[in-house]
Amino acid sequence: MRHGKPAFNGAATLPAGDMADWIAQYDLAGIGHDIPPEAGGELARRARITVSSPLPRALASLKALGREPRLIDEVFSEAALPVYPLPGLRLSPASWAVLFRVMWLCGLSRNVESLTLAKRRARQAAGALINMANEDDGPVLLMGHGMMNRLIAKELMAQGWTTRSRHGNAYWSAGVYQLG
Template sequence: MKIILMRHGKPALENYHAVAARDMVDWIADYDRSEIGTDAATQEAIAAVRDIGLATTSSAPRALTSLAALGKAPASEDTTFREAALPVVRVPLLRLSPFTWAFVFRLLWLCGVTKDSESYAQAKRRSRQAADKLAALASGRDSVLLLGHGFMNRLIARQLLRQGWVEVSKSGSGYWGFAVYEKAE
């Protein structure tokens, strides 16, 4: 049995310059609505999923369009696989790139700041559910692909390792990055 956790392709977003923290609410909403546009899957990603038995994904447009770019249709879409939300913390006067803000907000989130978003503990519980779902999908199949998201894929990977899955290869954690996990039947 094999599970592949793959991150989506690069979202097609407008070129955002430095923004105030309060503007991140709109930027995150744009990111969540974004597809991958013309971002092509890497040859390594295409090869990894060539003979996949079943594909599943979150319901995020960037995940769905990434799966389509691989020439695959989802057997299911599941919100359990969605990315862990970022808390937006108001910081007056400071303007940073959206990706720098995202990094800062993720660090704050890891330190317990939630601001109406799912907590780290809740995301870890959800990652256990996600790993259980993937293991159930893999049962009786040769392989399952989850086309998901960077941080949540990392949390799911930890759960798979705890369940006895073994990471047999990894291509990185950037866009189109993936890791392959295997478990003896």
């Protein structure tokens, strides 16, 4: 499941060079008073195990769902965005994030984890989730982040898991996967 909407807006537009500070502040944000949808609450109630990224927006989302994580691990954290100085441009943080994510997907990782390393981490994360599901014979709820959740899902499918349901990439969206 992707976390709830972060309680952070920052500047409407900013130069590329300010994105590193914007990202750092975003990473410290919780979710404020964002409320999970009923479907998210239902998924959370069915989970036998709950795991999470250590980022505040993920932990606050679990709290909003009334869940305590058994495991909090960096392996589930979002893939970092590279920031490139592009002088003269002012864009919204969302526009910069899209531009920098596309650059990252094209192999430009400048001082952050590369796509190759993020895929390796997703494989490790998927393995941990599979082990927990097998050990406790039941659903595992991961509270994570958009890009890393997608990478983990691809790894689960590569290991024989199928998508039972997928509900987009919005805040509180979730995918459900099962073996076979």
